[in-house]
Amino acid sequence: MTTGLPRASSARVRQELRAIWRRHRGRFVGVVLLNGAAAAFSLVPPRLVGLLIDRLGAGAGIGEVALYGAGMLAGVIAQSLFVLTAARSAWTLGEDVFAQLRLAFLSEALLVPMGVIEEAGTGELVTRTTQDINAVGETVRWALPGSLVSALTVGLTLIAAVAAAPLIAPVYLLALPVLVVLMRWYMRRAPDVYRHLGDSYGPTFASLDETASGARAVEALSLQEARHRSLTTALSAHWSAAVGRIRLRQTMLPWANLAFAIPVFSSLAWGGWLAVHGQVSVGTVVTVTLYAAALVAPLESLIDWTDELQRSAVSFARILGVGEAVEHGTAAAAEPSSTAVEMTAASFAYRAGREVLHGVSLQVVSGERLAIVGPSGAGKSTLARLLAGIDRPSAGRVTVGGVDASAIPLARRRGHVLLVAQESHVFAATVRENVLLGRLDALDPEVADALGRIGALEWIDALDDGWDTVVGSGGHPLTGAQEQQLALARVLLADPHTIILDEATSAMDPTAARDLEAALAATMQGRTVIAIAHRLSTAYDADRIAVVDGGRIVELGSHDELVEAGGAYARLWALWRDDGARSDGR
Numbered sequence: 001m002t003t004g005l006p007r008a009s010s011a012r013v014r015q016e017l018r019a020i021w022r023r024h025r026g027r028f029v030g031v032v033l034l035n036g037a038a039a040a041f042s043l044v045p046p047r048l049v050g051l052l053i054d055r056l057g058a059g060a061g062i063g064e065v066a067l068y069g070a071g072m073l074a075g076v077i078a079q080s081l082f083v084l085t086a087a088r089s090a091w092t093l094g095e096d097v098f099a100q101l102r103l104a105f106l107s108e109a110l111l112v113p114m115g116v117i118e119e120a121g122t123g124e125l126v127t128r129t130t131q132d133i134n135a136v137g138e139t140v141r142w143a144l145p146g147s148l149v150s151a152l153t154v155g156l157t158l159i160a161a162v163a164a165a166p167l168i169a170p171v172y173l174l175a176l177p178v179l180v181v182l183m184r185w186y187m188r189r190a191p192d193v194y195r196h197l198g199d200s201y202g203p204t205f206a207s208l209d210e211t212a213s214g215a216r217a218v219e220a221l222s223l224q225e226a227r228h229r230s231l232t233t234a235l236s237a238h239w240s241a242a243v244g245r246i247r248l249r250q251t252m253l254p255w256a257n258l259a260f261a262i263p264v265f266s267s268l269a270w271g272g273w274l275a276v277h278g279q280v281s282v283g284t285v286v287t288v289t290l291y292a293a294a295l296v297a298p299l300e301s302l303i304d305w306t307d308e309l310q311r312s313a314v315s316f317a318r319i320l321g322v323g324e325a326v327e328h329g330t331a332a333a334a335e336p337s338s339t340a341v342e343m344t345a346a347s348f349a350y351r352a353g354r355e356v357l358h359g360v361s362l363q364v365v366s367g368e369r370l371a372i373v374g375p376s377g378a379g380k381s382t383l384a385r386l387l388a389g390i391d392r393p394s395a396g397r398v399t400v401g402g403v404d405a406s407a408i409p410l411a412r413r414r415g416h417v418l419l420v421a422q423e424s425h426v427f428a429a430t431v432r433e434n435v436l437l438g439r440l441d442a443l444d445p446e447v448a449d450a451l452g453r454i455g456a457l458e459w460i461d462a463l464d465d466g467w468d469t470v471v472g473s474g475g476h477p478l479t480g481a482q483e484q485q486l487a488l489a490r491v492l493l494a495d496p497h498t499i500i501l502d503e504a505t506s507a508m509d510p511t512a513a514r515d516l517e518a519a520l521a522a523t524m525q526g527r528t529v530i531a532i533a534h535r536l537s538t539a540y541d542a543d544r545i546a547v548v549d550g551g552r553i554v555e556l557g558s559h560d561e562l563v564e565a566g567g568a569y570a571r572l573w574a575l576w577r578d579d580g581a582r583s584d585g586r
Contacts, residue, residue: 008320034086039153044075050287090145108323123206132315139312147305150298171266178259194314200238263292336401339497346396371542388419418496424487428472438493450492456485498528
């Protein structure tokens with residue numbers, strides 16, 4: 001069971017909204033004024049209709065009727081122009097705000113520690129990157145301007161109704177008790193409904209992603225039924241959450257429509273009685289009734305936008321929560337005082353109660369080449385992740401220069417300890433841009449030097465556009481060895497004092513891997529290199545070898561010492577040497 005990524009508190013959401021308001025205050029005020037002008041001109045036609053009715057009763061001629069008609073037309077045209085200008089201003093403002101939010105979210109998402117993402121599940125981050133970002137985007141583009149227009153229209157219409165007929169307008173208040181009770185009922189329930197709905201997307205995306213990405217394993221192991229059950233469970237939870245939202249709206253909307261109809265019928269009935277007794281004119285009754293009818297559309301919009309704003313508020317809190325995951329994963333820490341890397345009685349469990357490392361202690365000597373070997377599933381890669389500060393031990397400590405590795409901010413940690421995993425990734429960009437990810441301000445001679453050290457210059461120079469050749473998705477295809485060479489070049493540019501190679505040469509053929517390891521050994525003098533060894537030739541060249549089995553370090557020493565001891569490493573070495581001899585014999 002995953003705990004999910006954090007969700008920002010209501011106070012944090014309000015703080016961010018205030019910050020957005022401060023950054024764009026002038027433009028927000030401009031949008032408000034433009035919408036206010038549009039709403040004011042929308043009141044002109046109903047008022048002129050009422051006055052015209054009274055004038056017709058008094059015997060107005062065709063010229064006066066034409067004048068009133070021209071006034072109504074002018075009001076509609078003015079309203080349309082202000083609506084167009086206000087909408088354009090609101091949309092451009094919304095796009096600017098949304099672009100800033102999206103960039104901030106992307107920047108924070110890239111800083112979330114991998115351990116936090118893996119613990120929460122990839123579906124959780126995918127949901128926040130897609131569903132939540134889209135929800136906030138729709139709100140910024142449409143809901144905020146729409147609710148602003150509706151609120152201004154309602155306010156100005158009420159003012160106009162009071163000004164036109166202070167004896168009739170108070171009947172509008174008859175709808176207030178229904179609306180107050182309804183909105184209090186809705187606001188108590190809506191946040192939980194939308195939180196439940198937002199949380200239901202993560203497991204659905206995760207199940208789909210895991211099934212699609214592991215399609216070959218699903219087919220090979222006949223896991224179709226199990227994956228079908230997983231997806232069915234996730235979809236059932238999402239369906240239940242979606243039905244909760246539908247029921248919420250089905251309960252609210254009929255009562256809202258009743259509340260909206262009360263002012264129309266009340267103003268017509270009460271105004272008619274007043275008109276019969278000569279206290280108001282028929283034209284005034286018509287004007288106030290038209291104002292009451294005009295309130296229905298903006299009030300319905302406000303209800304709809306309130307529903308959208310509730311959904312967006314939950315999504316915004318989830319987006320801000322990604323930033324809180326960054327702050328949690330990279331708490332303030334002192335600067336390491338040395339290059340020493342040490343693990344003390346460290347244990348780790350991906351799931352509670354199921355440890356994969358048990359009280360491991362290891363002191364890495366600065367500048368040494370340490371190989372970590374062991375059978376598959378022994379805990380080698382987990383050990384590497386703890387040493388790199390990606391995961392935090394559930395017990396014990398992992399320190400770099402006396403400081404907890406996982407507490408060092410990510411940007412600083414990469415300058416101390418850096419992990420090169422088994423799977424390298426090449427981005428859809430040029431060779432130069434891919435390598436520069438190691439250090440963005442690196443100069444061409446530094447890039448060339450890094451590529452030369454790992455033996456990649458020859459094949460890069462042979463490309464049609466050399467360093468400017470686009471690789472990655474849709475670009476020039478690279479072999480697994482070439483992709484890993486680019487990843488290693490990034491490491492050299494980043495220049496950490498400790499490099500952890502998690503079977504970084506496993507994608508290469510033995511000859512290429514041996515050549516690359518020799519190049520690394522020659523170019524990384526003065527650095528600490530911790531290599532998760534896929535081939536024992538890597539261990540043979542190391543200063544020390546740590547043998548991991550069952551989540552524990554069972555042996556530690558040099559190659560000769562461990563072979564002479566006749567333990568686990570000696571057996572692995574004998575098997576590997578015999579396999580090599582048989583391969584040579586064939």
